[in-house]
Amino acid sequence: MTMSRQQQTPPSSSTAQQPPVNDKQQLLPLIQNLESVRGTNVLVYWLPQTARLSEAVVTSLYDQLLAIGKKPAIDLVLFTYGGDTEIPLRLVTLIREFCDKFSVLIPYRAHSSGTALAMGADEIVMTPLSVLGPIDPTRTHPLLPTRAGAQEAEPISVQDMRHAVQFIQNVTLPGESNQYTPEAMADIVIALFDKIHPLAIGAIEQSYALAKLIGLKCLSTHMDANKEKGEIERIVNTLCDDYKSHSFQINREEAKKIGLKVKDASTAEHSAMMDILKFYLSRNTGIPASPTTGQTFQMYIAWLDSLTLQMRCEANAKLEQDGKIKVLNDRWMLY
Numbered sequence: 001m002t003m004s005r006q007q008q009t010p011p012s013s014s015t016a017q018q019p020p021v022n023d024k025q026q027l028l029p030l031i032q033n034l035e036s037v038r039g040t041n042v043l044v045y046w047l048p049q050t051a052r053l054s055e056a057v058v059t060s061l062y063d064q065l066l067a068i069g070k071k072p073a074i075d076l077v078l079f080t081y082g083g084d085t086e087i088p089l090r091l092v093t094l095i096r097e098f099c100d101k102f103s104v105l106i107p108y109r110a111h112s113s114g115t116a117l118a119m120g121a122d123e124i125v126m127t128p129l130s131v132l133g134p135i136d137p138t139r140t141h142p143l144l145p146t147r148a149g150a151q152e153a154e155p156i157s158v159q160d161m162r163h164a165v166q167f168i169q170n171v172t173l174p175g176e177s178n179q180y181t182p183e184a185m186a187d188i189v190i191a192l193f194d195k196i197h198p199l200a201i202g203a204i205e206q207s208y209a210l211a212k213l214i215g216l217k218c219l220s221t222h223m224d225a226n227k228e229k230g231e232i233e234r235i236v237n238t239l240c241d242d243y244k245s246h247s248f249q250i251n252r253e254e255a256k257k258i259g260l261k262v263k264d265a266s267t268a269e270h271s272a273m274m275d276i277l278k279f280y281l282s283r284n285t286g287i288p289a290s291p292t293t294g295q296t297f298q299m300y301i302a303w304l305d306s307l308t309l310q311m312r313c314e315a316n317a318k319l320e321q322d323g324k325i326k327v328l329n330d331r332w333m334l335y
Contacts, residue, residue: 024335032307034272038272040075041075042075044077044304045302046080048285050299050315051330054087057087058090058094065098072099073101074095076102076121080114083114085210092117101122104124105265107127107273111132115133118260123261124263125263127265131249131251132255132260134239135214135236137207293319294320299325300312304332312332314330
């Protein structure tokens with residue numbers, strides 16, 4: 001996993017190499033306040049751009065839920081730029097084993113698979129700052145093109161590929177038909193396959209179908225899959241197909257128009273959620289202020305916190321020649 005230094009939230013202190021050991025003592029009153037406002041049990045899952053939603057969190061989440069126990073309602077405060085397409089449904093169904101009502105609270109952003117996770121909640125509580133995003137997948141594949149000097153293949157969006165094909169099908173010259181001859185279409189396909197391997201195209205299409213399936217199943221955890229089948233499909237199709245950029249930011253009013261079960265944060269909820277947001281945005285990740293190329297260091301790339309347990313994902317990383325930080329290995333730990 002790699003990320004650009006320019007994309008990261010800077011450390012809270014220019015000299016600190018490690019987050020202060022007792023910083024959770026600042027966090028716990030903030031979680032307690034939100035629980036008091038909401039009348040629920042609160043769990044915070046926070047992933048900056050250094051980490052992505054993945055299978056690696058499942059056992060740690062299970063430990064959290066066992067410690068919290070079965071409750072009438074559990075709130076998940078979520079911050080993420082996205083991750084693996086498959087994982088949202090796994091997290092939704094696991095959390096629902098421990099509560100009757102499941103809500104996702106978004107102080108700021110829950111993009112891509114984070115949006116899919118939120119789709120599995122009975123309610124999504126959003127602030128004026130909150131944004132969701134399209135759930136069409138962006139993925140890499142070993143057979144995709146690689147930039148000069150890069151070690152990994154470039155990620156490609158399903159929509160990028162689909163729009164390229166649509167452009168080819170629709171483009172015409174003045175006075176010409178838009179119907180290609182079989183020979184011309186064969187030349188176009190050969191040229192496309194010369195740039196993108198057909199197996200990679202198949203994998204991208206599979207990811208697109210999977211994203212729709214996960215969206216359908218997440219919504220079906222709280223909507224009637226038979227009686228509301230048409231509405232479920234409409235919501236998923238909108239989030240997969242209608243936004244022409246994977247980075248499109250969907251605010252709460254737009255999310256309501258889509259049909260998601262969005263609730264505006266009350267004044268008290270907004271204040272409590274913003275306090276938590278400010279805490280995590282200023283939390284020291286352990287990235288050195290001025291790392292040198294090839295330097296290895298320990299950093300923290302994700303947090304999973306409740307009043308009962310506090311966990312973080314600890315990683316060893318190094319700065320590569322292209323200015324990106326590469327995570328070498330990581331593990332979830334109590335702190």
